[in-house]
Amino acid sequence: MSASLPPFPRPQEPTDEPVLLELGSGADEPCLRADAARNRARLLEAAARLVAEHGAAGVTMEAVAAAASVGKGTVFRRFGDRTGLLMALLDHSAQQLQGALLGGPPPLGPGAPPVERLQAFGTAVLRQYVDHLELQLAAQPEPTRRFSFPPQRFLTGHVTLLLRQAVPGADAPLLAQVLMGYLDPALIHHLTEECGMPLERLEAGWTDLVTRVTRTELPR
Amino acid sequence: MSASLPPFPRPQEPTDEPVLLELGSGADEPCLRADAARNRARLLEAAARLVAEHGAAGVTMEAVAAAASVGKGTVFRRFGDRTGLLMALLDHSAQQLQGALLGGPPPLGPGAPPVERLQAFGTAVLRQYVDHLELQLAAQPEPTRRFSFPPQRFLTGHVTLLLRQAVPGADAPLLAQVLMGYLDPALIHHLTEECGMPLERLEAGWTDLVTRVTRTELPR
DNA sequence: TCACGATCCGGACCGAGGTCCGTTTAAAGT
DNA sequence: ACTTTAAACGGACCTCGGTCCGGATCGTGA
Helix, strand or coil: CCCCCCCCCCCCCCCCCCCCCCCCCCCCCCCCCHHHHHHHHHHHHHHHHHHHHHCHHHCCHHHHHHHCCCCHHHHHHHHCCHHHHHHHHHHHHHHHHHHHHHHCCCCCCECECHHHHHHHHHHHHHHHHHCCHHHHHHCCCCHHHHHHCHHHHHHHHHHHHHHHHHCCCCCHHHHHHHHHHHCCHHHHHHHHHHCCCCHHHHHHHHHHHHHHHHCCCCCC | CCCCCCCCCCCCCCCCCCCCCCCCCCCCCCCCCHHHHHHHHHHHHHHHHHHHHHCHHHCCHHHHHHHCCCCHHHHHHHHCCHHHHHHHHHHHHHHHHHHHHHHCCCCCCECECHHHHHHHHHHHHHHHHHCCHHHHHHCCCCHHHHHHCHHHHHHHHHHHHHHHHHCCCCCHHHHHHHHHHHCCHHHHHHHHHHCCCCHHHHHHHHHHHHHHHHCCCCCC
């Protein structure tokens, strides 16, 4: 196995507890060598251009390498694999969302009651995914790793926390997965593009789902 | 585009309405030529053997072809792509489940109240996926097509129907997607294998989820 | 029985992701 | 400035899914 690189240091510890502090891939960059940093920037720019010109499907690792005047190996060294490269392209907006969740103004950030924060969370994520939908889809890792990727873990952890507050008796981690499942890019794509549902309907669905799930009075 | 073959005649019409009658891929097989049928059987047998010996990852299209003493092209002609082959391996149990849902004894089949049928549905699917989990995972199509594949559409349609009866006021198709999301093989794998949750917890989670979602009294 | 056409077969071929390893180079130490 | 070394580079190479098309085969109608 090649030691690859840091961007997404495979989690390893399979806990379902929130990892609130590691901001996705934002913290411990080992400070690249000058040429490496330059090439990284070049590659991201080239990739973005390719997306704009030929869509996400046109982002071939070789094409990116060529467009950045760089060897193919360099792309893999820097980003690990295709998914890593695509995720890096989305990293900025992901960081922004994480910031808003942790320290932004209510109701997204701290300060509002948990159920309201959940409502806001859903519509925020929904909207972020709907822009960049194609990229978001293409950046999806293989099914097995989907739930282990830092961004996903962060969001799920956040929801878990809010759920614990909102509905103390429930199995929060499990319910969190349910809510996150509604926000799966592939599902959003299916509902909007293939079933033709308007975004408003999805948002209403989220609202309804959250209120149903957070009802505290148990069955009967 | 190669016309490929019937096994999964790409849906084309993006409706969210249930397609209750087409039993997955079971009905309209065009009756293969003798040699084709023989090769199909050989291929399935070979694939099953490879799964047993080397796991799903060992099921290479070339390996299957070789093990069945058949050309590679033949595999693709018959099954369309890797996913198609793997799905064919799971077809039997899928058909069985569909039969039980449509005509089996309650509470899985008709006759029980919808909420009870939903409960039974979840545990049945959960169990079916947990056996064959590796295969189920490997057979997963690329994200974009996941929701369009006949078996998935059938199950989702079934749930939609039950939800319409159980909770008339709600957006049944959307809620159905939520419930089906809980039964995503990748999620099941993550929770059981990586988080170490026992199956009982997942089943309890399903029960809880269904009761929460089907509560009719609206918020306040 | 024979001929003919639709169907099927096989494996060469292609593209893309991912790996390997000999070479180059930034940058820290002397 | 010179040495040293860990890091980065580049592109040949491998694997595997998927396509193509000339040739073999089945089954049908005469």
